[in-house]
Every structure is written in C-alpha cells, then in structure tokens.
Amino acid sequence: xxxxxxxxxxxxxxxxxxxxxxxxxxxxxxxxxxxxxxxxxxxxxxxxxxxxxxxxxxxxxxxxxxxxxxxxxxxxxxxxxxxxxxxxxxxxxxxxxxxxxxxxxxxxxxxxxxxxxxxxxxxx
Amino acid sequence: xxxxxxxxxxxxxxxxxxxxxxxxxxxxxxxxxxxxxxxxxxxxxxxxxxxxxxxxxxxxxxxxxxxxxxxxxxxxxxxxxxxxxxxxxxxxxxxxxxxxxxxxxxxxxxxxxxxxxxxxxxxxxxxxxxxxxxxxxxxxxxxxxxxxxxxxxxxxxxxxxxxxxxxx
Numbered sequence: 001x002x003x004x005x006x007x008x009x010x011x012x013x014x015x016x017x018x019x020x021x022x023x024x025x026x027x028x029x030x031x032x033x034x035x036x037x038x039x040x041x042x043x044x045x046x047x048x049x050x051x052x053x054x055x056x057x058x059x060x061x062x063x064x065x066x067x068x069x070x071x072x073x074x075x076x077x078x079x080x081x082x083x084x085x086x087x088x089x090x091x092x093x094x095x096x097x098x099x100x101x102x103x104x105x106x107x108x109x110x111x112x113x114x115x116x117x118x119x120x121x122x123x124x
Numbered sequence: 125x126x127x128x129x130x131x132x133x134x135x136x137x138x139x140x141x142x143x144x145x146x147x148x149x150x151x152x153x154x155x156x157x158x159x160x161x162x163x164x165x166x167x168x169x170x171x172x173x174x175x176x177x178x179x180x181x182x183x184x185x186x187x188x189x190x191x192x193x194x195x196x197x198x199x200x201x202x203x204x205x206x207x208x209x210x211x212x213x214x215x216x217x218x219x220x221x222x223x224x225x226x227x228x229x230x231x232x233x234x235x236x237x238x239x240x241x242x243x244x245x246x247x248x249x250x251x252x253x254x255x256x257x258x259x260x261x262x263x264x265x266x267x268x269x270x271x272x273x274x275x276x277x278x279x280x281x282x283x284x285x286x287x288x289x290x291x292x
Contacts, residue, residue: 010224010228010253012205012208012224012225013228015209016155016208016209019210058231058235058252059252060252086235087231087234087238087239088239089235089236090238090239090244091243092247107239108155108231108235109150109154109155109232110154111154
C-alpha cells in the first residue's frame with residue numbers, strides 16, 4: 001500500500017481521480033492533494049513517504065511538465081513513479097511528458113481501466 | 125460559419141463539428157455515464173445566455189486563436205456538476221463546486237478538440253478554464269454549435285476563432 005499525491009488545479013478532477021482509484025481497486029493507503037506543481041513540490045518535500053504521483057499537465061503557477069522536471073532534479077526522487085493525467089492526448093505532448101521523466105500517462109476523459117492500466121507495475 | 129478569404133482557416137467546419145461532437149459524447153459517456161443527444165445549431169443563430177448560467181471559456185492559441193465556450197443554463201450546470209461528482213442531490217453543491225466542474229468539462233472538450241484537430245496542424249497551447257456566473261442575460265452569436273437538453277435545461281458548446289474570422 002502506497003501513499004499517493006494527486007496534483008490537479010481542479011478540485012472536481014481530484015475528487016473524480018480519487019473515486020476512480022477506488023473503483024479500479026488501486027491499493028493506496030493515503031491520498032494527498034495539491035492544486036498545482038508548486039504546491040505539489042511542497043507536499044513532496046514535506047512528506048518523504050509519498051510513493052507515487054498522479055499529475056495534471058495544464059495548470060497555473062507551475063504546470064505538470066515543469067513539476068515533473070523539478071521532481072527529476074531531486075536526487076531522492078529520480079525513481080519516484082509519476083503518471084501524468086491530461087486532457088491533451090497529442091503525440092507531441094505525450095512525448096514531452098515521457099522525455100521529461102514520466103512513467104506513464106492517462107488522457108481525460110478516463111475510465112477505471114485506463115487508470116489501472118497506467119498504474120500497472122507501479123503500485124504494489 | 126464564415127471564413128475570411130485573406131486569412132483562410134485551415135480547419136473545416138465538418139472536422140471541427142465532428143471533433144466537438146465526439147469529444148463531448150466521450151466526456152458524457154466516460155465521466156458522467158450518461159448518453160447525450162446533441163443538436164447542431166445553425167450558423168450565426170443568436171443564443172440567449174440566461175442570468176445565472178455558467179459560462180466556461182478555454183482558450184486555444186497557436187497559429188490562430190480560438191475559444192471553446194461551454195454555456196450551461198443554471199439547472200443544466202447543477203445536473204452536470206452533480207453527475208461528475210456523483211452527488212445524490214444537485215442542490216447540495218455550492219457555487220464553487222459547480223463552477224469548477226463545468227470548467228473541467230470545458231477543459232476536457234477543448235483538450236479533445238486540440239488533440240483531434242489542431243495538434244496535427246502545428247503547435248497549440250491550451251489555456252486554463254475561465255469560469256463565470258452570468259450576470260444579466262445576454263445574446264451571443266456563437267451561442268452554440270452543438271446543444272443538448274439536460275433534464276429540461278440547455279447546455280451548449282460554441283467556438284469562436286478570431287484570427288481567421290472563423291465563427292461557429
């Protein structure tokens with residue numbers, strides 16, 4: 001069971017993601033929330049037990065790609081699993097996310113199956 | 125739809141219409157577990173945005189600039205937000221929750237449009253949703269390319285495209 005951080009500027013989407021994680025029966029012990037990349041980084045620094053991140057890309061303050069790059073510059077977070085959840089399903093954006101160090105991605109709208117598939121092998 | 129001859133749009137009305145329809149149907153089917161019956165609104169049809177409606181705009185910027193507008197009459201906004209949040213009673217949602225939910229719907233629709241139609245044509249940036257509660261009633265020309273009835277209230281999706289004078 002892992003502690004997970006969900007980063008999305010929409011409180012509605014954070015609630016939906018939490019609901020879908022339950023529906024997909026993803027084994028998560030605790031879920032923390034942040035409204036943008038900057039808040040997400042603060043959460044990660046404050047809580048070293050966070051073992052997985054689900055992050056939106058298109059957010060104010062700090063977008064998901066910059067958040068992901070900032071995570072990967074931290075020596076203790078290079079292998080932290082990060083999955084991007086985005087409305088932008090274009091090849092270029094998804095390639096940018098993977099090149100920046102994402103472990104996977106899910107496009108919105110999503111189903112429990114698509115979440116389960118993206119997290120397969122990353123949660124245990 | 126009108127397209128300027130000096131700066132013709134690279135998008136066809138059919139492609140945009142089909143992408144909007146597919147995206148909106150996908151959002152309803154996947155996130156709301158609700159079928160939607162969309163009607164196409166004739167070009168240039170004036171549409172009234174009633175007081176109390178929720179208007180969510182998401183900008184698309186690239187070679188040209190456009191805006192996806194999701195306009196929900198008050199009842200439709202609450203119905204949609206309650207479905208997204210799986211709330212038993214729409215009246216229990218506060219205004220901030222309704223605004224955020226409608227903004228997220230507009231975001232998914234604009235993202236789908238960008239992926240399906242715009243990304244293959246170049247580099248485009250998607251803005252974050254700008255949601256407002258309509259004060260006095262207003263009449264807009266781009267009021268809805270597509271609209272549907274949600275339990276007796278209207279939801280519409282419109283597009284405006286500035287640089288090319290593409291108006292849907």
